[in-house]
Amino acid sequence: MPGGPISFELEIPAHVEHLANGLTVVVSPQRGIPLVTVDVTYDVGSRVELPGKTGFAHLFEHLMFEGSENVGKGEHFRLVASAGGTMNGTTSEDRTNYYETLPAECLDLGLFLESDRMRALVLTQEKLDNQREAVKEEKRLRIDNQPYAPSFETADALAYDAFAYKHSVIGSMDDLGAASLDDARRFYETYYAPGNALLAIAGDVEPAEAFRRARAFFDDVPARGKPAPFAVVEPPPTAERRAEVSDAHAAVPALHLNFKVADRRHPDLFALSYAEKVLGAGESGRLWRRLVKDDELALSLTVALDERRGPSLFRFFAIARPGVAPERLEAEILADVARLAAEGPTPREMERVRRVITAGAIRATQTTQAVAFLLSEYGVYDGDPNLWRRDLDEVLSVEAEHVRDAVQRWLVAARRSVVAVRPAEAA
């Protein structure tokens, strides 16, 4: 192996306490830079939404910045900026999080802001109407007005059967328009309980002091009931699915080719992460090299293992070179998948992927924010923030045979969904 054996050190300490109201607190001291990230992750994402209520989890994320009992409208932004911090929130299918990265001496401010809105968010019709419009603009900006973006919604709707992952995080304009203040209040009471959340503090802090401060701000947040566990159940796959999208903004065709695969942390998903990189990562990824560089069939190709708590998606998305039909891209992708299923990765590819995973883990945990997010995800999804380290060891021990077997087992026709995207005038 040209790179030699992998040797690396990556220790991320994580200390855990549970408050009486159910809130889990994780503290990770990261010395060196006087910064701290405060992250509160709630165990709620768009997957819990029902038909007619899509987009609500994300719309609610916006409302969380509109003021609480002791923080006026717009004040959250101003307080964080005045302290020299940055902040945001994000919503995915599987969770919602809120975070501030602040000078370490401003830790209390982050804890104050997060505890105040966890305890007593102030919701009004005016705020709801205002943020409804902001979210509609976000949808127009990121999806409706962009080439290819709407076709991702079609691809997800085609791949999944259960409503949980079948609809988009940002939702439909009609549903956003119909969202009511009662919906918001119910949502808050149900999902924004301390027992349904995890507070992560990562940065230049001493753990005992960080826990003491966390208790000072969060101990009096009243316990509320924890929502019933939610599981995404998909029926067994039966046959390949196909759809076409006519895209008013696209200049050239594109193709989505997705396989519905296992839940995150399934051992086969660790193996499929090798398949993802052998085919698509770096300048030497097999399929990327062939489609984009050598045969000049695609302008771009993304191979991505979209890990979800329920069934994940192994995604291929390619934008065609002018004159190349989606059908040609599909045939080429399937040919490379078939080769990988028959032969598996080479020893050199396996070592390369191990090194890419190692380097990725090292580079992806260089900031307090990234560390907080990593620990929050494992803490909320799995109840153990330290599980990431075991997963990293496990993924690094995957063998080529397992990769081949996983490709044979999961990247099969019955699990496949294909969306051809064509410019509107050519449709």
Place this chain on the structure above:
Amino acid sequence: MSAVRVPPPPGPPLPFSLPRFERTVLPSGLAVAAARWGSRPTVAAAIVFPGAGSTADPPGRDGTADVTGDTFLGGTRTKTARQLAEALDDLAAVADVSAGTDSTVARLYVLESDLDAGLALFAEILTEATFPEEEFDKGRRRLIAALQEQRSEPDFLARERLYDRLYPGHPYGTVSPTEKGLLALTRDDVADFARRRLSFAGATLVLAGAADPGALLAAATRAFGGLPATSGEKGFTVPPPPRVGGFSIHLVNRPGSVQTNLLFARPAIARRSPRFPAAVVANQSLGGGASSRLFHVLREERALTYGAYSSLATRVLAGHFGASIDCRTEVTAEALGGLLDLIRAFAAEGPLAEEHERSKNYLLGSFPIPRETPGGVVQDELTRLLHGLPEDEFTTWRDRVRAVTREEARDAAAELFDPATGIVAAVGDAGKIRPILEARGETTLWDADGPRA
């Protein structure tokens, strides 16, 4: 324990110091700067070639710097493009050579354990690139095809039109080379550009990682120290762009758009100016983030947009002030009017005292955030070298921001932000928004085909 009811004050500020770069100059003329930074076993490295950006494109050869950067990884004397890619991927290293307007920058990210092997490959790419004809042709075909795809993106169309009008006839006005320009280029143009403009004399290799700076310098010397002295053309080959006068609107018709994408820009200030900190503080109050005036009024109060921001762009030969807002087609008049009115009021009156203090606090407190990683401090050093800034530029930056008075911020805004002079680029459905724009000023209609449509 009772709830805390008021925002808690900060504790005493904790010290934060930037790393000190240790330096050497190799026989080839390549300067090297290295610093210990970060806690993870990874190294960020970059070589900046000042002046070797699109401003150095030979006459009639737009896109030369761009395509040269793209073609560097096309192969070396001993490796094909594929072998080079495999060698980098074997190390999980990332290497890239890319041209901007003012410079070409080559970057390398590598694990500390692979530093020697990574730097050896990096040196091979930069000194032994052969620019094979086939790889040049492939790269050019890819850029031409990508142009067609980019023309469906509203942000690209808006930037293309804005820069073309803000810097007419100047290399700063080109966001992407045209198909015609790309077809006129030859492989020899690219090889010649690399030989003339990307010589090590005048270039600097900057490294940062958790390793000892002496070890980083030693590794750089092992990889680059044996190369002979080189010479090439340095500096800028074009004069600064002329400043645009008047106010004009340029509408790119994108039928079917559900939004209008609006960009505004006017000439502003060079990075080297002693008034730059005041301009940065003023811009922060106006549109630097979610706590700033544009965002607060246009999104939080008026629900016209997902976001509205302003910024200062700095090139070596010029700088400009810009602002942006995207809005649904139906509220284009309110959004553009609101944006320009807010900028005009701010230019006339400057920041409120509370805005001014908040902006300074934000800039001071957030200073470490982009500098958490080795890549962050490498970027500082690249910026310093490119703009010819003093060695203490970033170590004294916060002191200079702290010293900016509200009057200085107001004066900077009055001089640099006034929208009476400037360019508006709008991308949207002309059938619906043309009359709205024409009511605001002289409006020229363009299609999406390119800068000279």
